Amino acid sequence: MISIGCDHGGYELKEIIRKSLEEKGIEYRDYLLWYMNLINTSHNGG
Numbered sequence: 001m002i003s004i005g006c007d008h009g010g011y012e013l014k015e016i017i018r019k020s021l022e023e024k025g026i027e028y029r030d031y032l033l034w035y036m037n038l039i040n041t042s043h044n045g046g
Contacts, residue, residue: 005031 002021006014014032021028 002026002028003031004028 004014004017004021011032014030018028018030
């Protein structure tokens with residue numbers, strides 16, 4: 001498994017990399033999405 005993530009300055013490049021990994025069937029974890037889900041869950045009381 002590959003871990004990917006970025007700040008606001010690298011978002012576009014991260015998306016290119018993420019799509020390439022998906023096309024090749026390579027497993028990855030996008031820590032930006034994981035972090036955003038964590039924040040959204042904690043704000044929703046969950």
